[in-house]
Amino acid sequence: MKQSYKKNKKRFVMLIxxxxxxxxxxxxxxxxxxxRLLPVLPDHLLVFPNDYGAHPDFRLEWWYITGWxxxxxxxxxxxxxxxxxxxxxxxxxxxxxxxxxxxxxxHLALSDPAVGRLMHREKTARExxxxxxxxQGNTGVKLDDWFLVREENGTYQVDMRSEDFGLQLSLRxxxxxxxxxxxxxxxxxxxxxxxxxxxxxxxLSTTGTVFKNHQSFSVxxxxxxxxxWSTAYLDSDADGWDWIGANLDDGSALMMFQIRGKKGDRxxxxxxxxxxxxxxxxxxxxxxxxxxIRMWESPHTEAVYPVSMRIRTGEIExxxxxxxxxxxxxxxxxxxxxxxxxxxxxxxxxxxxxxxxLELTGYVRPLTL
Numbered sequence: 196m197k198q199s200y201k202k203n204k205k206r207f208v209m210l211i212x213x214x215x216x217x218x219x220x221x222x223x224x225x226x227x228x229x230x231r232l233l234p235v236l237p238d239h240l241l242v243f244p245n246d247y248g249a250h251p252d253f254r255l256e257w258w259y260i261t262g263w264x265x266x267x268x269x270x271x272x273x274x275x276x277x278x279x280x281x282x283x284x285x286x287x288x289x290x291x292x293x294x295x296x297x298x299x300x301x302h303l304a305l306s307d308p309a310v311g312r313l314m315h316r317e318k319t320a321r322e323x324x325x326x327x328x329x330x331q332g333n334t335g336v337k338l339d340d341w342f343l344v345r346e347e348n349g350t351y352q353v354d355m356r357s358e359d360f361g362l363q364l365s366l367r368x369x370x371x372x373x374x375x376x377x378x379x380x381x382x383x384x385x386x387x388x389x390x391x392x393x394x395x396x397x398x399l400s401t402t403g404t405v406f407k408n409h410q411s412f413s414v415x416x417x418x419x420x421x422x423x424w425s426t427a428y429l430d431s432d433a434d435g436w437d438w439i440g441a442n443l444d445d446g447s448a449l450m451m452f453q454i455r456g457k458k459g460d461r462x463x464x465x466x467x468x469x470x471x472x473x474x475x476x477x478x479x480x481x482x483x484x485x486x487x488i489r490m491w492e493s494p495h496t497e498a499v500y501p502v503s504m505r506i507r508t509g510e511i512e513x514x515x516x517x518x519x520x521x522x523x524x525x526x527x528x529x530x531x532x533x534x535x536x537x538x539x540x541x542x543x544x545x546x547x548x549x550x551x552x553l554e555l556t557g558y559v560r561p562l563t564l
Contacts, residue, residue, distance in 0.1 A: 262418025273306030273538025364403035397448035435557015443549035
């Protein structure tokens with residue numbers, strides 16, 4: 196019994212030593228990696244179709260699609276599909292195909308009021324061997340049998356299925372990309388390096404199939420795509436953000452966010468409304484407000500989220516009504532974050548004027564990227 200205890204103790208000490216060694220190696224390599232990764236700079240023009248693809252010279256990147264779907268009998272779903280690419284702190288100069296230089300993470304989520312809670316799955320893998328990749332030159336990301344690809348005509352194809360639910364969707368652009376910030380240079384904080392390159396594709400005409408509990412449902416709807424890449428993103432004093440992207444019924448598109456500070460302050464805010472004509476209207480920080488109307492406490496994490504809000508852009512006020520309350524996504528097995536991300540209806544002057552997705556991060560613990 197004592198010998199078994201000593202062996203286990205010895206193994207434990209060895210594991211702790213190995214862990215500290217790995218941490219020290221990662222810390223050293225982080226400095227080397229940062230020197231080879233590119234910063235996000237103003238006055239850089241996005242070039243398409245090349246910028247639809249991956250940007251391996253930046254640390255973090257994601258392709259994010261959300262939307263509302265409807266069946267033939269008017270049953271409504273919300274959905275979220277996200278692929279992340281993250282440059283690791285190891286193996287950049289290693290020529291081996293086994294070296295983990297980039298990690299691909301994928302999230303799949305479905306909001307179904309009939310279920311009453313968010314259905315979600317996540318996967319993580321290192322890039323390589325054609326099992327996980329993020330291609331340059333055009334959107335093409337894959338993780339096992341999950342993929343998002345952009346065809347030459349601009350249409351996106353998504354196929355992501357798990358044992359109990361899944362999506363197979365075709366998303367066709369109806370508008371040109373919406374460049375956020377200053378022609379795609381999107382500030383995220385007071386320091387110049389706290390920024391990303393960021394464009395959106397609102398009003399994607401969407402058709403396809405929802406799979407749930409061994410049944411399939413033909414659906415159509417409207418979706419929103421975001422593509423962002425950066426090397427330095429959040430201020431160290433940031434707690435998290437509130438973000439919304441909305442397809443409005445008249446063909447216009449709204450994107451706004453605020454980054455909350457750990458002291459209860461606001462570090463940054465941004466909002467843009469693109470009219471049907473294509474004209475962009477930007478709002479100053481003083482013209483942007485997120486005001487909670489109703490809170491919801493998660494039975495899973497005990498986090499409290501403002502799931503219903505009143506938002507303001509200049510003289511325009513909107514109210515956000517969630518499709519359902521329980522749209523909390525626990526991705527601690529992949530990105531390490533827990534956040535609320537859900538389908539919402541936009542109300543203005545007491546009538547529905549659009550649909551979108553609200554994202555609330557940092558309500559469980561401060562968000563780190």
